[in-house]
Amino acid sequence: MWNYYFVLGWRSLKRNPVLTTLMILILAIGIGASMTSLTMLLVLSGDPMPHKSERLFVPKFHIQDMRGYKAGDDPDFQLTYIDAKNLLRDKRGKAQTVLFGISPTIDSGRKDLPPFFERGMATTGDIFSMFDMPFRFGNGWSSDVDDKAANVAVIGPELSEKLFKKDNPVGKTIRIDDRDYTIAGVLETWKPTPKFYRLYGTEATSRPEQLWLPFTNAVSREYRNNGWNNCSGDGAGPGYEGWLKSECTWLQYWVELESAGDAARYKDYLNAYVAEQKKLGRMPRPEQLQLLNLREWLEDAGVVGRDTKLSTWMAFGFLLVCIVNLVALMLAKFTARSGDIGVRRALGASRKEIFHQYLIEAGVIGLVGAILGLGFSWYGVHILSSRLASASDFYQIDFKMLMITLTISLCAALLAGLLPTWRACQVRPAIQLKSQ
Amino acid sequence: MIKMQQLSKVYRTHLIETHALRGFDITVKEGEFVAVTGPSGSGKTTFLNIAGLLEEFTGGDFWLDGVSVKGLDDNARSKLRNEKLGFIFQGFNLIPDLNLFDNVDVPLRYRGFNAAERKRRIEEALGRVGLSSRLKHYPAELSGGQQQRVAIARALAGSPKVLLADEPTGNLDSQMARGVMELLEDINSQGTTILMVTHDPELAARAQRNVHIMDGTVTDLTQETRHAIKHAAEIA
Numbered sequence: 001m002w003n004y005y006f007v008l009g010w011r012s013l014k015r016n017p018v019l020t021t022l023m024i025l026i027l028a029i030g031i032g033a034s035m036t037s038l039t040m041l042l043v044l045s046g047d048p049m050p051h052k053s054e055r056l057f058v059p060k061f062h063i064q065d066m067r068g069y070k071a072g073d074d075p076d077f078q079l080t081y082i083d084a085k086n087l088l089r090d091k092r093g094k095a096q097t098v099l100f101g102i103s104p105t106i107d108s109g110r111k112d113l114p115p116f117f118e119r120g121m122a123t124t125g126d127i128f129s130m131f132d133m134p135f136r137f138g139n140g141w142s143s144d145v146d147d148k149a150a151n152v153a154v155i156g157p158e159l160s161e162k163l164f165k166k167d168n169p170v171g172k173t174i175r176i177d178d179r180d181y182t183i184a185g186v187l188e189t190w191k192p193t194p195k196f197y198r199l200y201g202t203e204a205t206s207r208p209e210q211l212w213l214p215f216t217n218a219v220s221r222e223y224r225n226n227g228w229n230n231c232s233g234d235g236a237g238p239g240y241e242g243w244l245k246s247e248c249t250w251l252q253y254w255v256e257l258e259s260a261g262d263a264a265r266y267k268d269y270l271n272a273y274v275a276e277q278k279k280l281g282r283m284p285r286p287e288q289l290q291l292l293n294l295r296e297w298l299e300d301a302g303v304v305g306r307d308t309k310l311s312t313w314m315a316f317g318f319l320l321v322c323i324v325n326l327v328a329l330m331l332a333k334f335t336a337r338s339g340d341i342g343v344r345r346a347l348g349a350s351r352k353e354i355f356h357q358y359l360i361e362a363g364v365i366g367l368v369g370a371i372l373g374l375g376f377s378w379y380g381v382h383i384l385s386s387r388l389a390s391a392s393d394f395y396q397i398d399f400k401m402l403m404i405t406l407t408i409s410l411c412a413a414l415l416a417g418l419l420p421t422w423r424a425c426q427v428r429p430a431i432q433l434k435s436q
Numbered sequence: 437m438i439k440m441q442q443l444s445k446v447y448r449t450h451l452i453e454t455h456a457l458r459g460f461d462i463t464v465k466e467g468e469f470v471a472v473t474g475p476s477g478s479g480k481t482t483f484l485n486i487a488g489l490l491e492e493f494t495g496g497d498f499w500l501d502g503v504s505v506k507g508l509d510d511n512a513r514s515k516l517r518n519e520k521l522g523f524i525f526q527g528f529n530l531i532p533d534l535n536l537f538d539n540v541d542v543p544l545r546y547r548g549f550n551a552a553e554r555k556r557r558i559e560e561a562l563g564r565v566g567l568s569s570r571l572k573h574y575p576a577e578l579s580g581g582q583q584q585r586v587a588i589a590r591a592l593a594g595s596p597k598v599l600l601a602d603e604p605t606g607n608l609d610s611q612m613a614r615g616v617m618e619l620l621e622d623i624n625s626q627g628t629t630i631l632m633v634t635h636d637p638e639l640a641a642r643a644q645r646n647v648h649i650m651d652g653t654v655t656d657l658t659q660e661t662r663h664a665i666k667h668a669a670e671i672a
Binding site: 001004011012015339340342343344345346347348349350351352353428429 | 488490491510511514515517518519523529530531533542543545546547590594
């Protein structure tokens with residue numbers, strides 16, 4: 001019978017194309033608006049590494065002096081070079097890494113490709129395993145490379161194709177700021193959503209970097225941080241050495257622990273470290289340090305802004321208005337078919353069967369509305385991406401969103417169809433048959 | 437086939453109560469062709485709607501083919517209606533978006549027949565009313581008489597025990613009306629019980645038995661006539 005109801009629903013929609021188009025458009029626009037907002041919200045609020053987000057941590061220290069101190073101040077989300085180096089040296093986690101942004105010049109030596117700036121990251125070899133970064137060719141670098149500050153690089157797939165097309169460039173060199181670097185590996189496309197490992201400004205939705213150099217090497221080349229630097233207080237002394245010895249915070253630090261349960265022990269270690277630094281006259285603020293796992297880190301960084309949440313609520317409010325309008329149209333459509341319902345009831349259809357038939361018809365509207373709404377959503381996401389240059393191809397409708405869109409659209413249509421369908425079931429056949 | 441005892445039907449609003457049927461007793465035997473007559477507002481249609489399980493009654497008892505319908509839920513009533521009853525309406529009540537094949541198919545779908553069985557029954561029913569060549573036509577493409585024939589085919593397709601006809605010729609000219617009446621007589625001759633509401637005394641006269649409804653109560657005219665004849669004979 002479901003098949004029969006589906007055919008009847010489809011025929012009914014074809015019977016009045018103007019009304020049907022209106023109903024489908026109302027639903028599709030509501031779905032399009034809400035799904036666009038939801039895509040944004042889900043991308044930003046997703047867990048980029050669900051299998052280990054409980055074991056990846058960011059430490060936050062109160063580095064600054066007492067000037068301008070207010071109780072309850074938030075600790076710094078980045079570390080000084082001194083602290084990052086000390087924590088890296090102690091190696092108290094299963095793996096640990098540090099990051100800062102760089103933007104060196106790459107010279108391909110080709111006439112058809114003039115030198116260009118490339119956004120990159122200075123980091124340690126642990127990062128590749130910590131964040132499960134996939135490789136197309138080769139691997140990351142070893143701790144030896146970190147220790148020796150060697151000229152080794154890992155590049156992203158886009159840069160690899162730009163310089164070497166489809167070839168495997170592992171072992172070849174790449175000229176970075178007038179120095180040759182040996183390519184250890186080429187990453188596969190890797191797009192954690194949100195881009196959790198370094199969060200400030202619009203970084204959460206920016207494209208992953210295409211160049212990865214050893215932290216020690218980048219420091220030896222006196223690369224400055226391309227990103228957020230906090231130098232309140234005395235600021236930095238002269239030269240790069242003064243920068244490294246300063247209390248400026250500019251390094252993002254990550255540690256991976258064996259298990260989530262190890263967090264307390266690691267925090268004890270950090271507290272001991274802070275106590276030690278206090279003895280040296282550093283970190284004078286009385287507030288406790290923080291150790292945030294990945295999910296807490298995303299929450300703390302406010303990746304999902306209030307505006308995003310508000311716009312999602314508003315979009316779903318709009319969908320509700322669309323559903324109310326759809327209810328009114330369906331009510332009009334179904335009421336106009338009371339005669340049809342009366343005949344079917346007289347010929348043996350029970351109320352339940354009429355209910356199923358009309359609910360399926362509402363479902364057909366939902367299905368067509370979902371397909372069109374998906375088109376609107378895709379367009380909305382496209383517009384959103386194009387307006388945020390840093391987020392191009394970041395917001396995408398994946399299979400999960402596709403299923404959510406279909407489900408919400410069907411539920412919306414069925415919800416909208418519930419009252420008209422219930423009313424259709426209440427039709428008294430005797431009256432309808434006589435009035436025809 | 438149909439047995440009603442002390443049946444009553446009261447329509448209630450917050451202002452008034454209307455007694456459409458009261459103390460209504462009737463028995464219709466299998467294979468009978470009964471014409472129901474009476475003035476407008478007498479309760480004819482109410483009686484037919486209750487007989488067709490389209491409306492519930494307020495009091496009394498009603499048996500359809502030996503089954504007491506009192507207290508049956510909507511599903512059971514719908515099933516019984518689908519299996520035992522066929523309807524023919526004054527306004528034909530065909531579904532305009534469906535072609536003849538699909539119109540006749542409607543009650544068979546609810547019966548749960550498979551596709552082959554439905555096709556066989558539809559073709560047979562439409563053949564019986566002389567419309568087997570117009571399966572793909574839509575109701576609007578037919579004359580009134582032909583539409584009523586389709587309605588009869590739809591009623592017959594499920595092989596009902598009782599055919600309920602409410603003014604089946606009311607919207608037809610005399611020639612078409614005659615054709616439809618002959619068809620009903622033919623159907624009745626093959627064993628289907630027919631209960632027909634009509635205003636037309638000529639059509640009523642063609643039925644085997646006439647009952648008259650007045651102010652919600654029923655009088656069996658045939659019995660009245662018999663009593664009158666018997667009474668006259670006794671006097672003589």
